[in-house]
Amino acid sequence: MRINNILQYTEHHRYYIFRDFSLSSLDYKMLSLIYQPMIGAFAVAFYQQLYHGIAEGTSGYSSIEPQRKLFLGLGLEMNERGRKHLIEQASKLEAVGLLQTSRLGVPDNADVIYEYELSQPMSPAEFFRNMHLTMLLRDKVGKYAVISLRESFGANEPDELAGAQLTKENISVPFYELFKLNMQSVDNELEQALTEVAPSRQAAARSAQATAGIPYGEIILRFPRNSANRRFVERLRNDEEQLSQVNYVAYKYNLAVVDICRLLDEDGIFGENGELNIDELQLRANQFYRQDKKREGERQRTLSRTQVVSNEEPVDSDELTEEYEVQEQHYLQVPNQLLGRCDVQQYNMLMRNEPHTRFLQRFFPGAVPDWIERVFERMDLNYKLAGPVINVLIHYVIGANDAQRVTKTFLDAVASNMLVKQIDTFEKAVIYVREQAQVEQDKERRKEAAASYAGGGYNGSKGGARSGGNSRGTSRKPSIPIVQEGQTASSVSADELEELRKLARKLDGKS
Numbered sequence: 001m002r003i004n005n006i007l008q009y010t011e012h013h014r015y016y017i018f019r020d021f022s023l024s025s026l027d028y029k030m031l032s033l034i035y036q037p038m039i040g041a042f043a044v045a046f047y048q049q050l051y052h053g054i055a056e057g058t059s060g061y062s063s064i065e066p067q068r069k070l071f072l073g074l075g076l077e078m079n080e081r082g083r084k085h086l087i088e089q090a091s092k093l094e095a096v097g098l099l100q101t102s103r104l105g106v107p108d109n110a111d112v113i114y115e116y117e118l119s120q121p122m123s124p125a126e127f128f129r130n131m132h133l134t135m136l137l138r139d140k141v142g143k144y145a146v147i148s149l150r151e152s153f154g155a156n157e158p159d160e161l162a163g164a165q166l167t168k169e170n171i172s173v174p175f176y177e178l179f180k181l182n183m184q185s186v187d188n189e190l191e192q193a194l195t196e197v198a199p200s201r202q203a204a205a206r207s208a209q210a211t212a213g214i215p216y217g218e219i220i221l222r223f224p225r226n227s228a229n230r231r232f233v234e235r236l237r238n239d240e241e242q243l244s245q246v247n248y249v250a251y252k253y254n255l256a257v258v259d260i261c262r263l264l265d266e267d268g269i270f271g272e273n274g275e276l277n278i279d280e281l282q283l284r285a286n287q288f289y290r291q292d293k294k295r296e297g298e299r300q301r302t303l304s305r306t307q308v309v310s311n312e313e314p315v316d317s318d319e320l321t322e323e324y325e326v327q328e329q330h331y332l333q334v335p336n337q338l339l340g341r342c343d344v345q346q347y348n349m350l351m352r353n354e355p356h357t358r359f360l361q362r363f364f365p366g367a368v369p370d371w372i373e374r375v376f377e378r379m380d381l382n383y384k385l386a387g388p389v390i391n392v393l394i395h396y397v398i399g400a401n402d403a404q405r406v407t408k409t410f411l412d413a414v415a416s417n418m419l420v421k422q423i424d425t426f427e428k429a430v431i432y433v434r435e436q437a438q439v440e441q442d443k444e445r446r447k448e449a450a451a452s453y454a455g456g457g458y459n460g461s462k463g464g465a466r467s468g469g470n471s472r473g474t475s476r477k478p479s480i481p482i483v484q485e486g487q488t489a490s491s492v493s494a495d496e497l498e499e500l501r502k503l504a505r506k507l508d509g510k511s
Contacts, residue, residue, distance in 0.1 A: 001090045001101050009087060011071050011078045013111070017053040017062040019118040026153075030121040033149055037140045038133075039092040042074075046089045047098055049073050050116050064113065090116075096133065097122070097238055124153035131217035132237075174345065175325075214247050214257055222261045232270040242276045249281055252355040253289035263288070283381055289357070293367075326352045330430045332392070335399030337363050352426050356380060356390040363398050372398075375408055379415050388426035389418060396433045 003009045023031075036044045049070065053062045068078065076082035093099035102115040128134055128150055138146050216237050223233050236243045250260050263269060268280050326348040334347045341362075342350070350359060356376055360368055376394070379385045385393075393414055397405050404410075423429050 001087050001094060003087055006080055006083055008112075009067075009083055009114075011066065011068040011083075013067050013114060014064050015067050015070070015114040015116060016064045017050050017116045017118065018060070019051065019054055020059045021118075021120040022057065022059070023051065023120070026123070027121045029153075030124065030127070033152070034124075034127060034137065035096060035098065035121065038136055039096055040089075043089040043092045046070075046074060046086070047093055047118070050099070050118055067114070094238065100238060124150070129215055129217075131215070132220060133217075214250055214260065216243055218257050219246075219261060219264070222257055224261075224265060227265050229265055229270055232274045232276075233264055235274055236276075245276065245278050246281070249278075249285045252282075252357060253285045254292070255285060255288060259285075259288055279381075286377060286381065324352050324426075325349075326426070330427050332395055332430060332433070335363075335395065336401055337399065351391045351395060352388050354387075354391065356387055356394065359391045360394055360398075363394070371408065372406070375411050383415055383419060385415060385418065386424050386426075389423055389429045392426065392429035392433055393418070396436070 031044055031047070054060065070086065071078050071082055074086070076086060090099060090101055094101060098119055098121065100117040100119065102117070104113045104115055106113060122130070134146065219236070220233060223230060236246070246260060246264070249255070263281060263284055266284065269277055271277060331344050331348050332351070334342065334344055338347060350362075360373070360376060376390055379390055379393075380387070393411075397411060397414065418429070418432065421432065423432050
């Protein structure tokens with residue numbers, strides 16, 4: 001908690017609490033055995049007092065009360081010493097990710113209100129993946145105690161399974177194989193009603209996009225200590241949303257931890273207030289991606305010339321940790337290029353959740369042509385089309401296997417049309433593609449009908465009189481007499497020729 005003046009944080013200031021979770025027995029065990037040795041019993045007591053400020057079994061906001069209640073509940077004196085002690089305990093909770101404190105200014109009033117937003121304790125697996133927290137716990141209780149605590153939170157598998165070499169087959173039944181939803185499954189009235197009765201402040205949703213799995217500890221260990229952006233990177237520890245965005249950029253462009261640290265160290269990545277500029281980060285990550293791809297192509301050409309074969313197996317990083325579901329009414333058929341490689345459900349899940357850079361590679365046996373990659377790169381970085389919308393566009397243009405469509409002009413025209421019609425979700429893009437396919441089918445039917453009718457009318461009127469110009473399928477041009485080749489021109493007499501000459505001289509004189 002950053003307080004510049006002790007008078008800015010007193011027992012007279014008001015506060016309220018917000019939490020969107022409920023503590024379980026595992027959470028209480030984590031607080032007692034893991035967090036308490038790191039931050040002390042008084043800080044944990046402060047956390048529990050804030051937690052019980054909201055009734056058990058509910059979530060949301062507490063009432064606004066003066067901070068005198070916190071001082072009395074913790075047995076602190078209402079003086080400068082007590083205020084400093086409470087600020088210190090709050091700072092410890094903030095440092096380990098259990099609390100976020102904000103100061104709200106009240107309009108038309110010089111007073112401020114403090115907001116205490118509680119966070120749920122980490123699970124054992126998540127905690128021990130964070131190296132900076134694990135190392136802090138080691139400094140407090142020792143290495144062997146950390147190992148013992150880690151073992152106490154997990155139950156080992158049976159010995160019969162531990163030593164056996166078993167084959168694992170996933171026989172789980174997916175949702176759409178067991179349940180079939182009708183086409184009217186989208187109930188607008190129900191969605192509106194649920195929105196109206198929803199709380200005004202929703203829980204911070206965990207990132208549903210794919211991630212490179214780079215923890216904060218790995219980033220901060222490799223980040224330069226004397227960097228100007230160091231203080232901004234340290235804020236990522238308590239900002240899961242920005243950390244997930246960094247991980248998604250790393251996953252999207254195949255960046256390692258060293259590359260991410262190099263990007264975060266550059267000027268312009270963070271704003272003056274420490275906010276991550278995700279657009280600038282994506283732009284520079286794309287430049288890394290293009291450079292690495294160019295170097296990889298040169299390396300492959302060099303290896304092919306020298307006939308050196310690499311035995312390294314590529315790492316399959318196409319697995320998605322969390323995915324958005326695709327309803328059955330929004331399924332699109334698998335293109336011919338991918339038949340046999342995935343079913344309809346898998347294909348639509350990939351199209352809904354994969355970044356366009358990886359989804360595009362599935363339609364090509366080797367490298368994606370540079371000009372195609374640049375077109376979709378412009379749609380992503382300049383046009384700001386959503387990732388699922390770009391994937392549906394890839395399905396519509398490249399998946400159709402029509403060489404006439406795969407042009408810069410057609411791709412830009414479709415993208416521009418999507419932007420004008422505000423196609424910003426996967427579902428809207430699917431509806432747009434279906435409508436365009438229906439329009440194209442209707443156009444083809446009209447062309448075929450017109451061609452067949454014109455052909456029949458020509459055959460029926462061939463050899464007939466041209467007087468039927470009003471009938472469909474026949475020419476509407478007026479009948480103009482044509483001079484026959486065998487016709488001889490009429491001869492002009494000498495008198496008539498002399499009259500014509502006089503008329504010409506007369507006209508010349510007038511002019």
